[in-house]
Amino acid sequence: MGQCESCGIPLDEKTTSKFDSRYCIYCQNQESGELASKEQVREGSIQALMRLQGKSREEAEKVADEMMPKLPRWQK
Ligand SMILES: [Zn+2]
Incomplete structure (x- = not known):
């Protein structure tokens, strides 16, 4: 599973985008x-971290800003 x-x-059978298997249904x-913008993805990650992990x-924001540059889509 990627x-x-x-x-x-x-990514699993429920979360994989039907258009591009590199991305999820949220992105x-x-x-x-259409792919979500960097700002939309960042905001979604922040909301998920607050909701699922109880972070402030x-x-x-700190976790999202450290995590995103490691993902292939945001690497140059
Ligand atoms: Zn995604």
């Missing part, structure tokens, strides 16, 4: 195939 190259969540619109906004 992970989304845009936000890092684990790629499943009707238009500040902590969640």
Whole structure:
């Protein structure tokens, strides 16, 4: 099982985008195939970290900003 190259969540049969198997259904619109912007992905990650791991906004931003540059989509 891989992970989304845009936000890092684990990809399985439920979360894999139908347009591009490198990305998840949250990063790629499943009707238009449009990819979320970097800011949208960052904000989504922050919200998930706060909700799932009980982090403060500040902590969640720090984790997201460390994690995102490691993902293939954001590497140059
Ligand atoms: Zn994703």
